[in-house]
Amino acid sequence: MEGDCVDAAPVTSGQPTSVEPPPGGQLVNRGALGQINDHSYNMNLKNRGIFIIFNHEKFDSANLPDRVGTQKDENSLQEAAKRLGFDVEVKENFTKAGIFAVIRKIAKEDHTHNDCFACAILTHGGEGEILYAKDETYQWKELTQLLTPDKCPTLKGKPKLFFVQACRGTSLDDGVKDVPDGQVVSDCSHTIPLQADFLLAHSTCPNYYAWRNEANGSTFIQALCKCLNEFIPQGKDLIQILTRVSQKVAHDFESNTLDQKTSGKKQMPSITTRLRFEVYFPAKN
Incomplete structure (x- = not known):
């Protein structure tokens, strides 16, 4: 029977506050640049941008099981991204060298007329922010470092969005009853450091399993795809939508396995944001 499983490798020993402009500085009127409001990125350029999906189902190592069910995620992401106006590129079972070659190529391209860049990584993972390519491991921050403004000037000041489905460890979340609802708060800065304008939406918290159903x-x-499809037309910004995603996963999901030790477990997504403005996806003409 098809059931829930985790996106983890076999167990091994593992390992912003608002800033005022400097004297003589000047705040930019964002509304004059085509934003929905003074607190949003300009998402009204000619193109939405590129959405890369790195989907890993099979691996060279016999110790890494096939990620059965990931094709369902790939299809859902493609549909949702195309609905948002992205040019979608799918890369299946790429090696580490292949993944980095794709990102380096994108960094050299001209994104002047693109609103943003997005990337989804569907794979096994482990502690220490490890992600598995077909042949080797890497860390997601190695990819973001290739897209900083000094490496990719035409994405300067634009959102760079990463969505990662992978385990981050082997801890299990038993959950508790009647936990009050929380709120995700993101502070922004008016400056543009190299590490600004990135967002990482991760399927689970550090050290925990991430769950995948084989069917x-x-x-x-x-x-994520369901909330994007539902709330983008309502004009909600990305952080609001990701909060709804977190709520949906936290409240609606419980693992269902044949092993009592892993059944009935919970999952909590983790959102790391270095965005300075709100992200909306207005319809393209």
Whole structure:
């Protein structure tokens, strides 16, 4: 029977406050640049941008099981990204060298007329922010470092969005009853340091498993696509939508496995934001 499984490798020993402009500085009127409001990125350029999907189902190592069900996530992401106006590129079972070659190529391209860049990574993961390519491991921050303004000037000041479905460890979340609802708060800065304008939406918290159903795909990616499809037309910004995703995963999901030790477990997405403005996806003409 098809059931829930985790996106983890076999167990091994593992390992912003608002800033005022300097004297003589000047705040930019964002509304004059085509934003929905003074607190949003300009998402009204000619193109939405590129959305890369790195989907890993099979691996060279016999110790890494096939990620059955990930094709469902790939299909859902493609549909959602195309609905948002992205040019979608799917890369299946790429090696580490292949992944980095794709990102380096993108960094050299001209994104002047693109609103933003997005990337989804569907794979196994482990502690220390490790992600698995087909042949080797890497860390997601190695990819973001290739897209900083000094490496990719035409994405300077634009949102660079990463969505990762992978385990971050082997801890299990038992959950508790009647936990009050929380709120995700993101502070922004008026300056543009090299590490600004990135967002990482991760399927789970550090050290924990991320769950994937062999028939229906992963709980995080499916919730993400459903919320994007539902709330983008309502004019909600990306952080609001990701909060809804977190709520949906936290409240609606419980693992269902044949092993009592891993059944009935919860999952909590983790959103790391270095965005300075709100992200909306207005319809393209």
